[in-house]
Amino acid sequence: xxxxxxxxxxxxxxxxxxxxxxxxxxxxxxxxxxxxxxxxxxxxxxxxxxxxxxxxxxxxxxxxxxxxxxxxxxxxxxxxxxxxxxxxxxxxxxxxxxxxxxxxxxxxxxxxxxxxxxxxxxxxxxxxxxxxxxxxxxxxxxxxxxxxxxxxxxxxxxxxxxxxxxxxxxxxxxxxxxxxxxxxxxxxxxxxxxxxxxxxxxxxxxxxxxxxxxxxxxxxxxxxxxxxxxxxxxxxxxxxxxxxxxxxxxxxxxxxxxxxxxxxxxxxxxxxxxxxxxxxxxxxxxxxxxxxxxxxxxxxxxxxxxxxxxxxxxxxxxxxxxxxxxxxxxxxxxxxxxxxxxxxxxxxxxxxxxxxxxxxxxxxxxxxxxxxxxxxxxxxxxxxxxxxxxxxxxxxxxxxxxxxxxxxxxxxxxxxxxxxxxxxxxxxxxxxxxxxxxxxxxxxxxxxxxxxxxxxxxxxxxxxxxxxxxxxxxxxxxxxxxxxxxxxxxxxxxxxxxxxxxxxxxxxxxxxxxxxxxxxxxxxxxxxxxxxxxxxxxxxxxxxxxxxxxxxxxxxxxxxxxxxxxxxxxxxxxxxxxxxxxxxxxxxxxxxxxxxxxxxxxxxxxxxxxxxxxxxxxxxxxxxxxxxxxxxxxxxxxxxxxxxxxxxxxxxxxxxxxxxxxxxxxxxxxxxxxxxxxx
Numbered sequence: 001x002x003x004x005x006x007x008x009x010x011x012x013x014x015x016x017x018x019x020x021x022x023x024x025x026x027x028x029x030x031x032x033x034x035x036x037x038x039x040x041x042x043x044x045x046x047x048x049x050x051x052x053x054x055x056x057x058x059x060x061x062x063x064x065x066x067x068x069x070x071x072x073x074x075x076x077x078x079x080x081x082x083x084x085x086x087x088x089x090x091x092x093x094x095x096x097x098x099x100x101x102x103x104x105x106x107x108x109x110x111x112x113x114x115x116x117x118x119x120x121x122x123x124x125x126x127x128x129x130x131x132x133x134x135x136x137x138x139x140x141x142x143x144x145x146x147x148x149x150x151x152x153x154x155x156x157x158x159x160x161x162x163x164x165x166x167x168x169x170x171x172x173x174x175x176x177x178x179x180x181x182x183x184x185x186x187x188x189x190x191x192x193x194x195x196x197x198x199x200x201x202x203x204x205x206x207x208x209x210x211x212x213x214x215x216x217x218x219x220x221x222x223x224x225x226x227x228x229x230x231x232x233x234x235x236x237x238x239x240x241x242x243x244x245x246x247x248x249x250x251x252x253x254x255x256x257x258x259x260x261x262x263x264x265x266x267x268x269x270x271x272x273x274x275x276x277x278x279x280x281x282x283x284x285x286x287x288x289x290x291x292x293x294x295x296x297x298x299x300x301x302x303x304x305x306x307x308x309x310x311x312x313x314x315x316x317x318x319x320x321x322x323x324x325x326x327x328x329x330x331x332x333x334x335x336x337x338x339x340x341x342x343x344x345x346x347x348x349x350x351x352x353x354x355x356x357x358x359x360x361x362x363x364x365x366x367x368x369x370x371x372x373x374x375x376x377x378x379x380x381x382x383x384x385x386x387x388x389x390x391x392x393x394x395x396x397x398x399x400x401x402x403x404x405x406x407x408x409x410x411x412x413x414x415x416x417x418x419x420x421x422x423x424x425x426x427x428x429x430x431x432x433x434x435x436x437x438x439x440x441x442x443x444x445x446x447x448x449x450x451x452x453x454x455x456x457x458x459x460x461x462x463x464x465x466x467x468x469x470x471x472x473x474x475x476x477x478x479x480x481x482x483x484x485x486x487x488x489x490x491x492x493x494x495x496x497x498x499x500x501x502x503x504x505x506x507x508x509x510x511x512x513x514x515x516x517x518x519x520x521x522x523x524x525x526x527x528x529x530x531x532x533x534x535x536x537x538x539x540x541x542x543x544x545x546x547x548x549x550x551x552x553x554x555x556x557x558x559x560x561x562x563x564x565x566x567x568x569x570x571x572x573x574x575x576x577x578x579x580x581x582x583x584x585x586x587x588x589x590x591x592x593x594x595x596x597x598x599x600x601x602x603x604x605x606x607x608x609x610x611x612x613x614x615x616x617x618x619x620x621x622x623x624x625x626x627x628x629x630x631x632x633x634x635x636x637x638x639x640x641x642x643x644x645x646x647x648x649x650x651x652x653x654x655x656x657x658x659x660x661x662x663x664x665x666x667x668x669x670x671x672x673x674x675x676x677x678x679x
Contacts, residue, residue: 014115014281015363017404018330018376021074023119024067025355025378026326027106027277028075031127032066033093056080070126073408076355079388079415088384095324099276101128101138102145106277107270107320109227110313111149111184114160116279120147121167139172140180148270149184152226157186185270188263189223190216200253201242201261208242211235212261215268222267224293226283228309228316230301231271239265278320279328282313284372304343311335311344318351321381326354330376333358336429337605339612345427352380353389353418356431359403360395388415391431425616430602437598440618447615450579450587454554454611455496455545455570456512457538458521459528464513465495468651476511478651479567482546491515493546494568496576498553503560503592504633504640509649512569514545541576545569550577550588552609559600559609561591563637575611585630586621588637595620 036059050058063077081089101124108116124146128138147164151157164182168175193216202209211234218231243265246257286308287295298306305311310331321327335341335348336358356377363374373395393412394403406412416431423438424430425445446452458464468476477490485493492511499507513520522535529537536542546569552561554573561577563584570576577587590596596617604613645652 014330015400015404016115017074017400017407018281018357018359018363019116019119020072021357021407022279022328022330022376022378023116023123023277024072024075026279026328027104027120027123028067028070028072029326029354029378030096030099030104030276031070031130032063032075033096034099035066036062052083053080056086070123070130072123076390076392078354079390081388082386085384085386085388089387092324092380092382092384101131101133102141104146104277105148105273105275105322106146106279107148107150107273107275108280109150109278109317109320110280110282111151111160112153112156112281114149114163114184116281117147117149117160117184118163118167120277120279121164125171136172136174139168139175140178143168143180143182147182147184148273148275149182150187150227150267150270152187152223154186157184160184183266183270185263185267187222187226187229187267188219189221190219190264191221193260193264194256197253197256197261200251201246201257203242205242207235208238211239212265215265219264219268221293224291225297227271228298228302228312229271230319231268233272234268236265236269236272273320274322274325275320276322276325277328278317278325280313280317281330282310282317284332285309304347305335305341307338307340308332308334311341315344315347318347318379318381323381325381327351327379327381328377330359330363330374333360333373333375336375337426339426342426345421345429348379349418349421349427350383352382352384352387353391353429354378354380355390355392356429357392357394357403357407358431362398363400363403386417386419388417389431390415393432424602426603428602428605433602437602440599440620443618443620445615446577446587446590446617446619449583449619450577451541451544452575452577452611452615453541453544453570454572454575455541456514456518456521457540457572458512459525459538463524464521465497466492466511466513467509468492468494468511471511476651477567479565480546481566482517485514485546485567486517489515494564495571496551496564496568496574497571498551498555498574500553501556501558501560502562504588504636505562505564506640506644507562508564508568508644508651512571514569518542540572544576544578547578548584549579550584550591551575552591552614554610555607556609557607559591559597561588562640563588563633575614577611577614582626582630585633586626587619589629589633590620591617 060077060080063075067075104124106120106124111117121142124142125135125138128141129135133141143164149160151160161182161184164184165175198209198212198216202212214232214234218229222229243258243262246254287298287306290298290309298312302312302315305315314329314331314335317327317329335344356375359374359376361373363372391414392407393414394406397403397406414431420438421427421429423441425441471492475490476492477485477488478494480488491513493514494508495510495512497510499509518539522539525535525538526532546567548564548566549570550561550563551570551574552559554575577584579587591614599617600609600613603616604610644650645654647653
C-alpha cells in the first residue's frame with residue numbers, strides 16, 4: 001500500500017460512544033483523580049473511623065458522583081484496590097495535584113477528521129469551567145495549550161482543523177477574530193527543502209544548523225511513516241526565535257522558510273513532546289501491506305510490534321505519554337493473545353491497565369463479519385504491583401448499540417490483577433479467568449510428561465499421499481514398528497493428517513509413501529531444496545514414526561484428540577503426542593475435556609492448535625483417579641473404534657451393523673420378516 005493510499009485503506013470512523021469512553025477514562029480521569037478525595041458525602045466519618053472496604057467504597061462512590069456531575073456516563077471508577085496498592089497510587093496521583101488546566105497536553109496522533117479532538121475539547125471546557133475560567137479564556141487556552149493532532153492525510157487534517165475551529169466558535173462567537181490557530185497539522189516531509197533555504201535560515205549558526213539538519217534528515221519521507229517517527233529532541237526555542245526574526249526580514253527566502261521549513265519544525269516538535277493523554281484509533285495494516293520503506297523502518301524501530309501497524313502505534317503512543325500519563329486506544333484485539341505479540345504484551349504489562357472494553361467483532365460500521373475483532377483500553381504509564389483493572393467483556397452483542405447498552409448496564413464486568421496474566425504461558429490478557437484456573441498453571445505442563453511434536457511434511461501430497469483404498473491393499477503396511485516397516489519393503493503406511501472434528505478414534509483415511517524409510521521423499525526434498533544438508537527439516541521427529549500415540553488437527557474450529565495404534569506416521573498438520581501407556585490414555589481424557597478446551601482458549605484463542613500451544617496445558621492429575629480416567633478413555637476409544645469400523649470407509653470394515661443384527665436374529669430363530677430395507 002503506497003503512502004498516498006494508506007489513509008483510504010486504513011481509516012475507520014470511531015463510534016461516538018467509544019470516543020467518549022476513551023476520552024472520559026483518560027483525560028477525564030486526570031480531573032477526577034485530583035478531586036476524588038473531596039468529601040462529597042458529608043457523613044462525618046474520618047478515614048481512621050472506617051474499615052478499608054468502607055474507605056474504598058466511598059472513594060468509588062465519589063468518582064461516580066463527580067463523573068455524574070460532569071455528565072461522563074462512560075467513565076469507570078478504578079477497581080477496589082488493596083491498601084498497599086492504593087498507597088502507591090496516591091503517590092502517583094500526587095503528580096497531578098498541582099497541574100493546572102492549561103498544563104494538560106492531549107494528542108491524537110492519528111486524528112482523521114478530528115472526532116476525538118472535538119470531544120477532548122468539550123471535556124477540557126468542563127474542566128476549565130470547574131476551575132472558574134471564563135469561556136473565552138478557556139477556549140483560547142485549549143486551542144493554544146491543550147490540544148494537538150497529527151495525520152498523514154492532508155484532507156483529513158483540513159477537516160480536523162475545521163472541526164476544532166468550529167468547536168472553539170461554538171463556545172466563543174468571536175473566536176475567529178482572535179488570530180489563534182490550533183496545533184493540528186498534516187505530517188509534512190522535508191524532501192523538497194533546499195539547502196539554500198536551510199543556509200539562509202541558519203545564517204551561519206552551527207547549533208541551528210545541527211538542529212535543522214537533524215530534523216530534516218529524520219522527517220524525510222515522513223508521510224511514509226506518520227506519527228510512528230522517532231524524532232531526536234533539539235532546541236526548538238532557538239529555532240522559533242529564528243523564525244520570528246525571519247518573519248520581520250525582507251528577503252526572497254522568507255516565503256520559502258515560512259511555508260516549507262516552519263511546518264516541518266512544528267510537526268517535529270509535536271512528535272517530540274510528551275503528553276498527559278494520548279488518545280487515538282490507529283491505522284490497521286498488516287506487515288504484508290507495508291511498503292518497503294515502512295516495513296524496514298518498523299522492523300528496525302519496533303521489532304516487538306512489527307506484525308501490524310496498530311501494534312506499532314500501541315508502542316509508539318506509550319512512548320508519547322508522560323510518566324503517569326494516560327494512553328487510550330481502540331485497536332484489534334490480536335495483541336492480547338497471539339504469540340507474535342508476546343514481547344509487546346510483556347512491555348504493556350509494565351503499565352497499569354486502568355480499564356478495557358473488549359468489543360470483539362462488528363464494532364465498526366465499515367467492517368462486517370468476524371474479520372476485525374477489537375478492544376478499547378486505557379493504560380496509565382506506571383506500574384503498581386497487584387493493581388486491579390476493570391474489564392468489560394462485550395464480545396457477545398453483534399451490534400454497536402448492543403455493546404453500548406451492555407457497557408452502560410454494567411454487565412459482564414471483571415476486576416483482575418494484571419500480574420496474574422504472566423502466570424499463563426505467553427501472558428495473554430485473560431482477565432475473565434478464575435484464580436483456581438490460574439493456579440493450575442503452576443503445575444507441570446503436559447509437555448514435560450509426554451513428547452508432543454510435528455511429523456512428516458511430504459512437500460508434495462499429490463505425489464506421496466493417497467486414500468487407503470487407492471493403492472493395492474497388499475502394499476499397505478499396518479501395525480508395524482519402524483524396523484518391521486523398513487524390512488517389509490512395503491510402500492504405503494497409515495498417515496495421520498488431521499481431518500475433521502473426531503474424538504477418541506477415527507479419521508484413519510490416508511496412507512503415505514514411506515518405502516525404505518522414506519528414501520524417495522528424502523531424495524526429493526534434497527533435490528528441491530539444495531540449501532538443506534539433511535532432510536530432517538521436513539522429515540521431522542522421525543523417531544516418533546510408527547509409534548502408538550495421540551493425534552489431532554493443528555488447524556480446526558474445535559479441538560479434538562484421538563488415539564491411534566502403532567504403525568502410523570503423523571503429519572505436520574496432524575500432530576502427535578507420545579508417552580508410556582498410563583500417561584497416554586490419561587492425556588487423551590484430559591485433552592478431550594472441557595478443562596483442556598478452557599486452557600487452550602487462553603493459550604491459543606484462535607484456530608491454531610499447534611503442539612507448541614498444546615504442550616503448555618497443565619497436566620492436572622489426581623493419582624487416585626488416574627486409573628479410573630484411563631479405563632474410561634479406553635472404553636471410549638473402543639466404542640468410537642467400533643463405530644468408525646462400522647462404515648465401509650474404514651480399512652478395518654468387516655460387516656455393516658445392520659447385517660450383523662439381521663444375522664444374529666436369524667441365528668437365534670427370530671422372525672426377520674418385519675425388517676424393512678430402505679434406501
